[in-house]
Amino acid sequence: MPTTIDAQTALDTILGEIDQPFYAVDGSWRITHFNAAAAAHFGRHPDDVIGRKFWEIFAEDRHSERARALLEVMDGRRTLRGEGASMMAGRWVSYCMFPLGQGIGVMFRDVSDRQQARLERDEAVEALRKRTIELETVLEAIPTAVWFSYDRELRHLTGNRQAAQLLHLGSSNRFPSLSNLLEERRPYSFYRDGQEVPADALPMQRAVRGEEVMDELLELRFESGEARLLLMRAMPLRSPTGEIQGAVCAAADVTERHRYEEHLKLLLNELNHRVKNMLAIVQSIAALTLKNVDPAARRDFEQRLLTLSAVHSLLTDANWEGVQLQALARGSLRAHFDTDRERIRFVGEVFRLRPKSAVALSIALNELGTNALKYGALSVPAGHVTVSWTALNGRFHLRWEEQGGPAVVRPTRLGFGARMIERGLPAELQGETRIEYRPEGLVCTIDAPLETIRERPLEPGREPGDVAA
Structure with a gap:
């Protein structure tokens, strides 16, 4: 005949085996359960806390946000889930507080590493946002046309206001694809020493193949007859591993000079x-x-x-x-x-x-x-x-x-x-x-x-x- 165990023994066994901290208090805030995972988290042996009043042990937290959550569950008799600072300094937990008999039970797990990663990610995103704003401001302030693309085929180009104005595109910062420049008709052409420069020999196309183009003087001619003299530089954009991801090109209008x-x-x-x-x-x-x-x-x-x-x-x-x-x-x-x-x-x-x-x-x-x-x-x-x-x-x-x-x-x-x-x-x-x-x-x-x-x-x-x- 199978051996039967009483409910309390079964509960203590289950709570002792789960790897998530759990503790419970009765209606008078006396601690009734405190499993091994909770003991490891708080650094207190179960024998030192079971039977004692919760607020005697954690008196410094009586007026904290954590205490307000515990009181809300005890008084409102409803389950509350969320994340917050642990009663252990420097730790962050995901918790579930729920009514248990006349008291409440609390199960939680330490997510400090995840929270730290989230904070670092948020800081990185904010730093990137600020850096992006700074770079956009610089690009709009400098009197030089700049184009860049993170596409090795140069299908998607972005440029600053000076680049758009130089190519007579108004205030748009979106530019035509350069991947099919040979097939598409353009209202402008580039010349070097009086000879038209083929599309695949332009500075940005050369840069996306790995070449660094420094101080090349090209003439930009429009169908209307207007011509501008440009001093151009182009360099490949590389990934942290050195692979080419795209290219950037800058052009200074030196016509008047x-x-x-x-x-x-x-x-x-x-x-x-x-x-x-x-x-x-x-x-x-x-x-x-x-x-x-x-x-x-x-x-x-x-x-x-x-x-x-x-x-x-x-x-x-x-x-x-x-x-x-x-x-x-x-x-x-x-x-x-x-x-x-x-x-x-x-x-x-x-x-x-x-x-x-x-x-x-x-x-x-x-x-x-x-x-x-x-x-x-x-x-x-x-x-x-x-x-x-x-x-x-x-x-x-x-x-x-x-x-x-x-x-x-x-x-x-x-x-x-x-x-x-x-x-x-x-x-x-x-x-x-x-x-x-x-x-x-x-x-x-x-x-x-x-x-x-x-x-x-x-x-x-x-x-x-x-x-x-």
Whole structure:
């Protein structure tokens, strides 16, 4: 015959085996049941709580939201389900409170990990929302057209207001698909150097294939005849694992800037032409005026005019954005090169001069070369000159050193060249110059602040004379 057990034993066995905390109180709030899972959750042994008044053990919770829920079930005799903070600090539970006899029963489970994940998710969503608003604000504020897509086929494109206005789409930020650009007729086309760019060679299509497109100049032409010049960049959008998910493309309208710079180049070319004409006129007048003057003096004067013309041409070719020092030195001393071999050696790093400094140095180098050709190292076959320069610790240092020429003797009277180098050049360069008449060869040193000599670096990828984009 099966063994029978009483109801209380059966209830205690069931409550002891379930893995969810459970406790019960009678009508006077005396704890009648407190299973092992509840003991583990609260950190209290059942023998320490059963028989005691609930509010004696959890007195600090008498006026909490949890206490109000318990009282509502006890007084209202109805079941209440929900989630809330546990009586154990830092824990979150999902509970079911229900009438049980004259008292109530409470079963709950710890969902702290789920709640923490939910809070973290909500924080991430809020952070993403704020970040999205920030990015949208930036996209609308910048004066650059931006398109992006998280579709590798470029079927779905989004862009900012500037992008829509650039393509004459009004205020819409939805753009036609680029996946079938070949088949669909567009009211605009892109050109590079006068040749139409195929659809699959446009920056965004190249970026979605993994290419990074940097500073590409394209012309956007509309059927109406309007044309805009765009400086474009495009890059692939990648997932955290590096897979390409789409692409982003930005375009700055540089039409007006390009027109301005083309006009500026036209003016510079015209100015250069007029200056050359003026120098030619001055040279002709000088030739007529000085026809009875010593031929050597006349040649020196003409050479100075040619030096000015040469440096002016170099600066004009570079849009007056500075000139390379070695190119300037070679141009200023070209008339003093030996017909068989170069007897002037240049030693120094690549260095770009400011226009004002370039003119002053070219005149000084011409005077030094003329002197060397007449009296110094270049006046004999074995002589040679070394022109070296350095840029260290905020200072520019140039050294002209002659060797192998006749023995040098300090002149009793300084000529035009020496006076210009020792008096005029320091004022132009805000530095110091020194001429040493050493027996083995003349040495001239020029020392000046780097900031007054060196031109700012060109933008990456640009050469002197290029139109700035």
